[in-house]
Amino acid sequence: MTNTLNWLEADIEHSAPWHAENGTPPPKRVIIVDDTLNADTAHRLACEGNGLLYRGDFNNARLLLQALARRIDRPRKKPAKKAESPAQAFHLNRQSQSLRARVLGMVLIELEADYRIPLRRAPDVKAAYTQVLGEHHPAFVTSLRELLSVISAYEWRKKGVEIPEISGRIYPHYGVFSPIRGEYISLVAKAPLPSTELAFDIGTGTGVLAAVLARRGVKQIIATEQDPRAIKCAQENIDQLGLNTQVEIIAADLFPTGRAPLIVCNPPWLPARPNTPIEHAIYDFDSQMLRNFLNGLSAHLTADGEAWLILSDLAEHLELRSRETLLEWINSAGLAVIDRLQTKPHHPKANDPTDPLYQARSAEITSLWRLKLKSDISQPD
Known part of the structure; x- marks a missing residue:
């Protein structure tokens, strides 16, 4: 899905195409964040529906995503209501997974027109994205979670599955x-x-x-x-x-x-x-x-x-x-x-x-x- 993401950075209005393979719309609110953002604050902001457009070090962005996942997955202080049937357990599990995906999808990464990621220590993802979107594609913003799944799929495609x-x-x-x-x-x-x-x-x-x-x-x-x-x-x-x-x-x-x-x-x-x-x-x-x-x-x-x-x-x-x-x-x-x-x-x-x-x-x-x-x-x- 392609739409437009808008944000304010250094008092200047910016916009870029939004790309989400799962069809989710872009966040309505975007906050510029960097390596100083702690995971608890990031979790709160993401749960409130804020897109966190990352500036700084790519590896730190990935660590932040992992920290968010740990906070989402940790046991609740108050146990969740027990499902009354297998069907209800299935639907509650899907709802939980959907919420998890929505929150983790709030960490955002900008890619330039040549699929270059303008962050320190960022990987070269051109080959991976070329297989998905083609050789030439305009600059866009996507979720870090989706970007990592593109990289993972590229590795699977290279090594294959033994049958x-x-x-x-x-x-x-x-x-x-x-x-x-x-x-x-x-x-x-x-x-x-x-x-x-x-x-x-x-x-x-x-x-x-x-x-x-x-x-x-x-x-x-x-x-x-x-x-x-x-x-x-x-x-x-x-x-x-x-x-x-x-x-x-x-x-x-x-x-x-x-x-x-x-x-x-x-x-x-x-x-x-x-x-x-x-x-x-x-x-x-x-x-x-x-x-x-x-x-x-x-x-x-x-x-x-x-x-x-x-x-x-x-x-x-x-x-x-x-x-x-x-x-x-x-x-x-x-x-x-x-x-x-x-x-x-x-x-x-x-x-x-x-x-x-x-x-x-x-x-x-x-x-x-x-x-x-x-x-x-x-x-x-």
């Missing part, structure tokens, strides 16, 4: 969800293929599942995606893996034209409203993508083909969507479940009792649902 199932690496781009949860990838690598002729990969993201299918010998995979960054990311990954003769990346809203004997989809797992672009890979408001995928299969799956739906049951444990509702959607779409492959997630939060959603995360199961067009097949529980 054993493809005997190679996937290089996620900024704003494209990284395939660091490998359990769903292993399910796609193990499920019995109904055909090796053609497959559709719906919402391919980094292209990792299309790559898995190609490594398994599927001759042609058409992978669809809407987000321009994800399309570019997937294409680069497929190219560097040498799979571009098997995999075609196209821009499409869910399905390409035609029918396929295998259609794979890993939709966002939680039915909640995304607040930032990257959250579209996590949250599916009102389960719209999930339901549209299921309802569209009858027009795109061959009569003897299979659809693979990769889905966590975390939403069920959080009481955001029931198993009965999911099965009803499958049935109403004219589909039957022929099998369900399951695995437990291995991410750290599943084993962290201090996580607010630990009870749900510790019970979570990731499944690959094998679906066929409805016939006389009986559905398992």
